[in-house]
Amino acid sequence: MIILAATPIGNLGDASARLVEVLSAATVVAAEDTRVAQRLLAGLGIENRPRLIPLHEHNERERAGELVELARDTDLVVLSDAGMPTVSDPGFPLVEAAAAAGVGVTIIPGPSAVLSALAVSGLPTDRFTFEGFLPRKQGERTAALRALAAEPRTMVFFDSPNRLADSLADLAAVFGADRRAVVCRELTKLFEEVRRGTLAELAEWAAPGVRGEIVVVVAGAPARDADPEAALAQVLALVADGMRLKDAAAEVAEATGLGKRDLYQAALASRR
Structure with a gap:
């Protein structure tokens, strides 16, 4: 079967005992970056050296059929660079193809930047939506945000540190400067930071530049007085x-x- 394996998003201590067990016995691993996978094995003290197959955004649709057939005869472990495969990471076309072909898919649960940021944000967690990365171009980004302006659920976004200031400024312009938000930076790592404030305050804070892996959590739109x-x-x-x-x-x-x-x-x- 196919085994989707969640890996630490920063702290190697977050690796589960089951992840170590499965990787120690794996014969074939499909990895977003084989070099990262090798470092993970070494960091976890795993001496096993499985066959490593690249599976990334540029080849995953072409390789999905081949890997599904491979998984009929052996367990195929799927790794992204960090966190959960398929969630803004490679893996979805493979799972889609496996489901269509009747090949089993299971999961080793574990770290998720989406849920980690949501949990520490202090914003409502009972209902939320994950929006992934916003478009790079400002016009497309603004259009995407306008479609979400009335979304009542808490929203979780991934962002690049190079675009964070521009994204927060656009969020403030479309959602309103006073909308509450949280920027989570380097979660589980040495320089972890959780910065809370309004969108306007966060845009000003990010303007000089920010480093690291970024997750942005934004409060949903306030309830309207409906007619x-x-x-x-x-x-x-x-x-x-x-x-x-x-x-x-x-x-x-x-x-x-x-x-x-x-x-x-x-x-x-x-x-x-």
Whole structure:
């Protein structure tokens, strides 16, 4: 089968006993960077020397079929450079192909920069969305942020230290300067830093330059005072466009904070 193996995002002490056990017995490892994989084996004191196959963003779709067939006969361990394979790292096309081919996929749970940053942020964790890296170009980045401006859930982003100041400035411009946010830098490493503030404050802090691995956590949009009549009209408009009433009520309820059942019943009553 295919074994997705989470690896430390900084501190080697976070490697699980199961990860060490599996790597000690592995015969084939698909790694985002084979040099990083070799350093991991050495750092964990593993003497095993499995066959290392490069699996990165430039070749993973081409190699997925070959690796799935390989995994029919032997366990294939999949490593990203740090954290969980498939989450903003190579691995998804491989898992997708394995699922389609009926090849088993299992996981060695472990470190995740997304969940680590969310947990230490102090922002709501009951509902959140992971947005990965924002676009490099400002126009595309601004458009992506505008689509998220009304998102009520806590949002988690990855970012490059070279683009962090620009990203935070754009976040402040689109979401509002006073929206709460947290920048997590070098999580689990020697110079770990968790910087909390408003988007405007964080943009100013990052302007001189920041180093390290970056995760940004941003509070969701505050609840709006929804107009029930306008929301009902929106439900009816969606239904007129062909959406099922139940789905239309759920979509508008999610966007406005109004009760799904209330909108559903109001729409039914309007038809009578």
